[in-house]
Amino acid sequence: MVAGTKDFIEKAKFNRKRLGGGMRQAGIIAAAGIIALEVMTKRLKDDHDNARYMAEKLAKLPHVKCSPDDTPINMVFFNITKPGFCPDNFVRHMNKNNILTNGEIGGPGVYRWLTHNDVSRDDIDVAVKALEELL
DSSP: OOOOOHHHHHHHHHHHHHTTTTOOOHHHHHHHHHHHHHTGGGGHHHHHHHHHHHHHHHHTSTTEEOOGGGOOSSEEEEEEOOTTOOHHHHHHHHHHTTOOOOOOOSSTTEEEEEOOTTOOHHHHHHHHHHHHHHO
16 A cells, blocks of 8 residues: 555556556466565565676676666566667577567666576676677
């Protein structure tokens, strides 16, 4: 439940959508919440550390803007600034390399990658290398 002023609620709704909260299957979300609270809290720091590691790797790539200091959770937001960069080619290239990725979110050149229980540092290295090949 979220409570607050009208402006606060509007901001909360926007951020919910931005973070993937547009799903309508409440049971799926509830099940994930139960696992998160009962099991994953013990390894949450690992996900956050891996996200910072990912952000640091991305920040070193040419044509990528990413701030590790703005990565307090397991979501890494980054911008690809390469002139002529094609978002569709990015998605195809990553999927071809067995890296599931979506297109832009929140605006042109803006992307989000996540770390979680099934993402290791080796996986992060593979994903960043695949992006580097495309740049």
